[in-house]
Amino acid sequence: MSFIVLACALVAIDGDTLRCGEETIRLLGIDAPELPGHCREGRDCAPGDPFAAKAALQVAARGEATVERIGRDVYARTLARVRVNGVDLSCSQMTGGHAIYRPDWDQFQLVATGCGLPSDAKPMRRPSPRPRNGPAERAAPSVSTGWSYRNCAEARRAGAAPLRRGTPGYGPHMDGDGDGIACEPVRR
Structure with missing residues (x-):
């Protein structure tokens, strides 16, 4: 394990992953909601709003960072505990409801020790709070994924359109013809 003070600006890739220059850093022990199109079929993805999780991590990552590198994951990302201004980002994301604890990770x-979780802590399952205002605000949750885009324009801006029923971000309010595909290109 190595402790290094970073000389770069941390950039949130999603709610549990950061970039520092060319290095991709995956926060240890947590799982945040996946951005649209990233939760593969059959995978049990963390609940909540992925945009709120990413925004919270970006805000928390501002300041002097210390990285405790633990190893690498199967995607060659650095697995690490990251502290910014003395605050552990894994703990911060869980406390804010933007990530769940994964003891297997x-x-x-x-x-668990650093965040004061009990020694027999089980995976925490609680959804992220949804933002109340601004462009990341979502419509009523869809039955299949727990959240949906407010409209097709928002889904297109995020690069997620078209959306299929059952995928993150899909909402029946965007599927005008009810065929299970929302925000499909207009046929002329």
Whole structure:
């Protein structure tokens, strides 16, 4: 394990992953909601609003960062505990409701210990709070994914359109013809 003070600006890729220059850093012990199109079929993805999780991580990542590198994951990302201005970002994301605890991803129980979780902590399952205002606000949750885009324009801006029923971000209010495909291109 190595502790290094970073000399770069951390950029949130999503609610549990950061970029520092060329290095991709995956926060240890947590799972945040996946951005549209990233939750593969058959995978049990974290609940909540992925845009709120990413925004919260970006805000929390401002300041002097210390990285405790633990290893690498199967995607060659650095697995690490990251502290910014002394605050552990894994703990911050869980406390804010933007990520769930994954004991199977917490090597040596470092996050459980650092965040004050009980020694027999189970995966935490609680959805992220939804933002009340602004462009990331979502419409009523869809039955299949827990959240949906407010409209097709928002889905297109995010690069997620067209959306199929059952995928993150899909909402029946965007599927005018009821065929299970929302925000499809207009046929002329």
